[in-house]
Amino acid sequence: DAKTTQPTSMDCAEGRAANLPCNHSTISGNEYVYWYRQIHSQGPQYIIHGLKNNETNEMASLIITEDRKSSTLILPHATLRDTAVYYCIVRAYYTGANSKLTFGKGITLSVRP
């Protein structure tokens, strides 16, 4: 699976949009971009994923550049409960059951009141 690069940390004000960038310049055609987050002392939680089109769900939006070499996770109205480590993961689709996730260091998002 391709490697991802994320800033170490960022912060934003409560109620504002949080834009979390991720670089994955070596991504290949069959690899998807996944975002998970880990709130302190909890297990990781799935947020969203995409291949090449922008995606939106009840938690966030995922914007993938046209060349697919980078993406941005957008939390439209950040709350204090969104303070967490956010992981950008690139994963190929496997035809078998070998479906591991490879976590990097992630980006620590701090939402301030």
Next chain:
Amino acid sequence: DTAVSQTPKYLVTQMGNDKSIKCEQNLGHDTMYWYKQDSKKFLKIMFSYNNKELIINETVPNRFSPKSPDKAHLNLHINSLELGDSAVYFCASSQDSRTQPRDHYEQYFGPGTRLTVT
């Protein structure tokens, strides 16, 4: 109802002991995993089972032995515990990627078990 549960939540033990961590999922998933998160917060896959069959076995010492009595349970047994085994261990589950739509893949994680070896 808790989707993926682990017991115990905390485990403190001495070096050389043998201990087990239990994991259960009620999501009807076919695949289960164990991850280890060390003190530097890196989260790494250890094992994966699909329908009780071992699928992924990363470079984990033989002292670690996963056991899957049925597809809803994946327990982790650790022999001769060492100081370096201190970490948070997460269990996770997902649908079998071979039966899911090509682009969908989501793992559900348990709350973690904090293991401290003294």
